């Protein structure tokens with residue numbers, strides 16, 4: 001938008017058929033949408049115009065959000081982190097169970113799988129505690145944890161049904177979950 005357009009947009013601008021030229025009342029004068037569109041004497045208060053102005057206003061709001069970067073509330077970011085942590089724990093639990101039943105899995109492999117599981121459980125616990133500290137009720141936190149597990153089993157069933165080998169799919173899932181955790185507060 002040029003500076004000229006900006007100037008033009010400040011006025012109603014409707015043709016008045018008078019020698020004075022377009023209406024010079026402020027845009028949206030006397031209507032619910034001050035600053036946008038026609039004044040009330042030039043159709044600004046009509047239903048269609050009100051609706052159009054509301055859309056313009058909504059678009060401007062959205063554009064200004066996009067410019068400043070949408071700020072995610074800390075609680076939202078924390079909830080996302082908890083979802084991911086829960087899913088990552090579920091993934092680590094699955095891996096541990098798999099190596100434990102493996103006939104000749106090296107002791108070190110079992111040990112490290114166990115370590116990863118404990119670590120992820122600790123992290124999940126930490127996020128859950130932060131949620132409660134932020135005033136989220138514990139039954140709500142429990143519901144979020146169930147949702148995280150459901151999210152994980154959904155991902156797992158999708159990749160398994162597609163026939164992607166576990167050795168290939170699990171690290172990919174884990175990497176994406178870890179990325180989500182990186183963005184946590």
Ligand SMILES: [Zn+2]
Pocket residue numbers: 012013014023024025038039040041042
């Ligand atoms: Zn006017």
